[in-house]
Amino acid sequence: MLKKIVYSAWLISIIYFICYLTMPFLENAVKSGGLMIYIHVIMDLILIGGFFFIFVSIIRFFFANPDK
Numbered sequence: 001m002l003k004k005i006v007y008s009a010w011l012i013s014i015i016y017f018i019c020y021l022t023m024p025f026l027e028n029a030v031k032s033g034g035l036m037i038y039i040h041v042i043m044d045l046i047l048i049g050g051f052f053f054i055f056v057s058i059i060r061f062f063f064a065n066p067d068k
Contacts (some may be wrong), residue, residue, distance in 0.1 A: 003057075010050030013043040 020026045020040070029036040 002064065006050060006053050009046050010053075013046040015044045017047065 016039075020030070030040045055066075
């Protein structure tokens with residue numbers, strides 16, 4: 001259940017950053033300040049946290065004991 005939530009949030013943050021990079025009005029909204037700065041920071045933290053979660057999951061897959 002937790003993996004689905006993390007992967008879904010991570011996918012949403014990837015979609016946000018693709019939109020941010022392709023649509024200039026989003027970049028201007030972030031640069032102008034207000035609520036968009038906080039949304040941008042939250043999406044950035046989710047993106048970085050998702051990379052970390054996936055990296056740890058891969059490492060755990062290779063090094064965890066399957067008998068436990």
